[in-house]
Amino acid sequence: GAGVSQSPRYKVAKRGQDVALRCDPISGHVSLFWYQQALGQGPEFLTYFQNEAQLDKSGLPSDRFFAERPEGSVSTLKIQRTQQEDSAVYLCASSLANRADQPQHFGDGTRLSIL
Amino acid sequence: AQKVTQAQTEISVVEKEDVTLDCVYETRDTTYYLFWYKQPPSGELVFLIRRNSFDEQNEISGRYSWNFQKSTSSFNFTITASQVVDSAVYFCALSEAAGSARQLTFGSGTQLTVLP
Secondary structure, three states: OOEEEEEOOOOOOOOOEEEEEEOOOOOOOOOOOOOOOOOEOOEEEEEEHHHHHHOOOOOOOOOOOEEEOOOOOOOOEOOOOOOHHEEEEEEEEEOOOOOOOOOOOOOOOHHHHHO | EEEEEEEEEEEEEEEEOEEEEEEEEEOOOOEEEEEEEOOEEEEEEOEEEEEEOOOOOOEEOOOEEEEEEEHHHHEEEEEOOOOOEEEEEEEEEEEEEOOOOOOOOEEEEEEEEEEO
């Protein structure tokens, strides 16, 4: 596709449920990033991939958060046993190459609400 | 560790006024990159510009201009003759070249409202 695509756009779950968020990056982009954006704040880094390799997961807040990109394209962010503090917008971004100067291109995000 | 500060939480201007959004950053790296993104109400972050730490030349693109000053660790963004469509949240971000980290560190954003 022309841009980064994320689904679902909105997700409501009850506390304790597991959720899975999908990201389809721009075709050919090597790097893929996940960010968490709380209301009124800037995005905060969660994890990133170069192709299928997860190179940095230092931003994942707990072991309930898990991300994968098995074929180096689509990525899934999974949150197990959700808690209310997980409510946020989850943004996915991709970039053409694994370099710090590369602009990251973002999707519309998934707004997650935990009841 | 890197840090980006956008001290202006909200700014309101009347259409056709000029407005400057401030960004101050901290980094120990000598090579780094600065970015500005726009986030309209739809939520998607739109890339506007990237600057390299070794290039302090200011840049103008239509009504947008950017002033990068290493001496004050600032990378400010000016919109000339603002329009209602400029209303959005604007984020400044930093990435460092050293090491394997590739993530962006964002400021907390400035909500710009342009009134007709």
